[in-house]
Amino acid sequence: MRIVLPLLSDAWRLARPYFGSEHRLRAWGLLLVVIGLTLGLVGMDVVLSFWNRAFYDALQEKDAASFRDLLLTWKVSDGWLLPGFIWVAGAYVLVAVYLRYLTQMLQISWRGWMTERFLQTWLSDQVYYRIGLTGSAAHGTDNPDQRIAEDIKAFVEMTLSLGLDLMSNVVSLVSFITILWTLSGPVQVLGLTIPGYMVWAALLYAAFGSVLTHFVGRPLAGLRFRQQQVEADFRFAMMRLRENSEGVALYGGEADEQRGLRARFAALVGNWWDIMRRAKLINALAAAYSQAAVIFPILVAAPRFFAGEIALGGLTQTAGAFGQVQGSMSWFVNSYADLAAWRAVVERLASFQRAMHAAQRKAGLTQADSPSADFTLEDATLALPGGRHLLAHADLVLHRGQSVVLTGASGSGKSTLFRAFAGIWPFATGTLRKPAASVLFLPQRPYLPLGSLRRALTYPDDATPRPDDTLRAALAAVGLDGLADQLDVEDSWGQRLSGGEQQRLAFARALLLRPDWLFLDEATASLDPDAEAMLYTLLKRSLPATTIISIAHRPAVADFHERKLVLRPDAANAGRLDG
Numbered sequence: 119m120r121i122v123l124p125l126l127s128d129a130w131r132l133a134r135p136y137f138g139s140e141h142r143l144r145a146w147g148l149l150l151v152v153i154g155l156t157l158g159l160v161g162m163d164v165v166l167s168f169w170n171r172a173f174y175d176a177l178q179e180k181d182a183a184s185f186r187d188l189l190l191t192w193k194v195s196d197g198w199l200l201p202g203f204i205w206v207a208g209a210y211v212l213v214a215v216y217l218r219y220l221t222q223m224l225q226i227s228w229r230g231w232m233t234e235r236f237l238q239t240w241l242s243d244q245v246y247y248r249i250g251l252t253g254s255a256a257h258g259t260d261n262p263d264q265r266i267a268e269d270i271k272a273f274v275e276m277t278l279s280l281g282l283d284l285m286s287n288v289v290s291l292v293s294f295i296t297i298l299w300t301l302s303g304p305v306q307v308l309g310l311t312i313p314g315y316m317v318w319a320a321l322l323y324a325a326f327g328s329v330l331t332h333f334v335g336r337p338l339a340g341l342r343f344r345q346q347q348v349e350a351d352f353r354f355a356m357m358r359l360r361e362n363s364e365g366v367a368l369y370g371g372e373a374d375e376q377r378g379l380r381a382r383f384a385a386l387v388g389n390w391w392d393i394m395r396r397a398k399l400i401n402a403l404a405a406a407y408s409q410a411a412v413i414f415p416i417l418v419a420a421p422r423f424f425a426g427e428i429a430l431g432g433l434t435q436t437a438g439a440f441g442q443v444q445g446s447m448s449w450f451v452n453s454y455a456d457l458a459a460w461r462a463v464v465e466r467l468a469s470f471q472r473a474m475h476a477a478q479r480k481a482g483l484t485q486a487d488s489p490s491a492d493f494t495l496e497d498a499t500l501a502l503p504g505g506r507h508l509l510a511h512a513d514l515v516l517h518r519g520q521s522v523v524l525t526g527a528s529g530s531g532k533s534t535l536f537r538a539f540a541g542i543w544p545f546a547t548g549t550l551r552k553p554a555a556s557v558l559f560l561p562q563r564p565y566l567p568l569g570s571l572r573r574a575l576t577y578p579d580d581a582t583p584r585p586d587d588t589l590r591a592a593l594a595a596v597g598l599d600g601l602a603d604q605l606d607v608e609d610s611w612g613q614r615l616s617g618g619e620q621q622r623l624a625f626a627r628a629l630l631l632r633p634d635w636l637f638l639d640e641a642t643a644s645l646d647p648d649a650e651a652m653l654y655t656l657l658k659r660s661l662p663a664t665t666i667i668s669i670a671h672r673p674a675v676a677d678f679h680e681r682k683l684v685l686r687p688d689a690a691n692a693g694r695l696d697g
Contacts, residue, residue, distance in 0.1 A: 125461055128468035133277060136231050148224040155217040156282050160289045162210050163442065167297060169200045171435035178430040221278060229274045236266050239474050244542040248477040251503055252544055261350035265470045269346070269463050276460040284449060291446035298439040301428070302419070316440055319418050324447030327407045335400045335454045341393045343462035348386040355382050363613065400455060407448070415440030480544040488551035491518035493539060493635070498548035500534055500693075508534055509685070510692035511548075518553065518634075521666040523676045526685035531693055532669045533561075535685065536639050539667075555634035560641040564624035566612040572605040575623060576630055584630065592626040595656060597649070617644035625653050629660055636661070638668040647674060654678040 137145050169188065172195040176184040187193040190202045240246050240262060249262070295317055302316030312318060359366060359375055366375055415437040423433045445452070488494055493516040500509040508531030516522060516539075526532050537543040540559055541550060566574040575589055590602040598619065615623065621644050628636055636657070642650040651674065657666060658678065668675055676682055684696045 245477045248544045252480045264350040272463045287446040287449040294442040301436045320444040328450045339458040339461045352382045482544045482546040483550040488553040494551040496549040501545040507692035521679040522681045523679040524683045530685045557635040558633035559637045562640040564620045596622040596626045
């Protein structure tokens with residue numbers, strides 16, 4: 119219960135919002151229809167149980183007319199109106215097809231809603247950025263791409279599959295246990311009369327299998343959880359290699375990368391072998407259990423058949439009812455591997471959701487509107503994730519129209535101060551007052567999204583409204599006129615362009631977006647001094663109304679700014695701002 123109750127609670131928290139959302143009418147409608155069709159299949163199994171008895175009785179009695187009626191039309195037997203097999207089979211196929219179709223419709227609708235909800239949470243309030251700083255892989259922050267793309271899909275499919283299967287088995291149990299109780303009759307054991315003995319035999323058989331399967335398969339859930347993690351780690355490592363192929367090639371780091379990939383793949387294979395060994399035991403147990411279930415009910419019911427108390431049809435119906443009851447009672451045994459995989463998926467999604475909510479709560483600086491056109495920090499304290507302070511109880515005003523250059527030793531916290539001005543740094547206290555103005559941050563390594571050069575050039579704005587001539591002029595202004603005819607070419611521009619070319623592209627982006635405030639975090643570090651001077655001159659000339667705030671190490675950059683700030687550590691190892 120210590121495992122089951124938290125698991126069910128997490129699953130409920132994941133599933134409930136969809137069925138109470140704006141799509142609830144569609145969700146509940148599809149679910150109820152799917153449940154109705156599932157129950158319809160169970161009802162057909164009950165009808166086929168009585169049909170099967172009448173059919174084999176007709177064979178035993180060599181009753182050709184009844185045999186024909188039971189195949190093609192209908193027949194009344196023991197007060198039951200039994201339709202012909204072709205009608206039952208036709209209805210069964212129709213119900214099964216639409217059950218599958220509507221279940222898939224519900225799956226894609228549910229998955230789409232959950233994916234949108236998780237993406238919205240992940241991308242709001244910079245959670246996608248903060249989650250890696252405020253959490254750890256052990257608490258749900260690793261491989262968010264897999265958790266959103268794969269785990270949501272698996273959760274929806276497995277929750278529906280296991281839930282409907284459990285409901286079907288419960289209804290089958292209730293339906294067939296009555297039939298089995300009636301058919302089995304009493305038995306004498308040590309002078310004691312036991313009514314409905316076949317029901318008790320099925321119960322004991324299923325209980326024995328369930329306990330044994332749980333004992334053997336208990337470690338499987340943890341192994342499944344671990345497998346999803348190591349699979350995602352291996353994919354992520356290869357993705358990182360692809361994204362940083364030039365750096366690896368320049369370092370000649372192929373051997374080290376291969377060692378790293380081999381180590382990750384070895385962890386994947388090792389855990390897979392553990393799953394295989396454990397699954398082998400479970401499969402052996404399940405196979406033996408299911409094979410024994412074929413003959414066990416006939417062995418138990420055979421004495422009544424040989425005593426003439428039941429006919430062949432009664433024997434087959436008894437064996438069939440026993441199989442249904444035993445199978446329903448053995449649902450846990452038969453579904454153990456799927457339950458272990460479902461548990462791993464629920465735990466990964468629930469831990470990821472908790473990590474996102476924790477990142478949302480770690481908000482950093484209190485943000486407020488500025489009463490003036492200036493950026494203002496009030497009583498700001500910035501720290502690293504480990505707790506070391508970079509700046510303590512600082513006040514700072516960046517005045518509109520006054521360009522500022524920020525310098526300081528490497529690691530002093532200059533970039534972190536910019537992140538605080540952007541409102542994304544979670545390890546901060548104090549107040550940030552932001553003016554009602556457009557702001558653009560250019561980091562040292564520009565972000566170039568997937569897609570066309572046009573999209574990379576105008577990111578994060580929509581590229582569609584901007585004329586091609588305007589885009590080509592911006593490229594030419596920053597020295598990238600060679601790319602002017604490739605606006606609609608889709609490529610991995612972050613890999614195709616050099617570091618300097620990417621920084622030039624970021625300046626072209628600034629020319630197009632024309633922000634009121636432009637924060638440059640060593641945005642010319644990959645360029646030579648002449649190119650750096652050309653781009654700053656271009657900004658001053660093309661964006662005269664833009665306030666420029668720069669982080670730079672080169673003294674020449676200061677000449678383009680009116681104010682200089684220096685971030686220095688003090689005796690208490692907490693930085694201070696001079697200037």
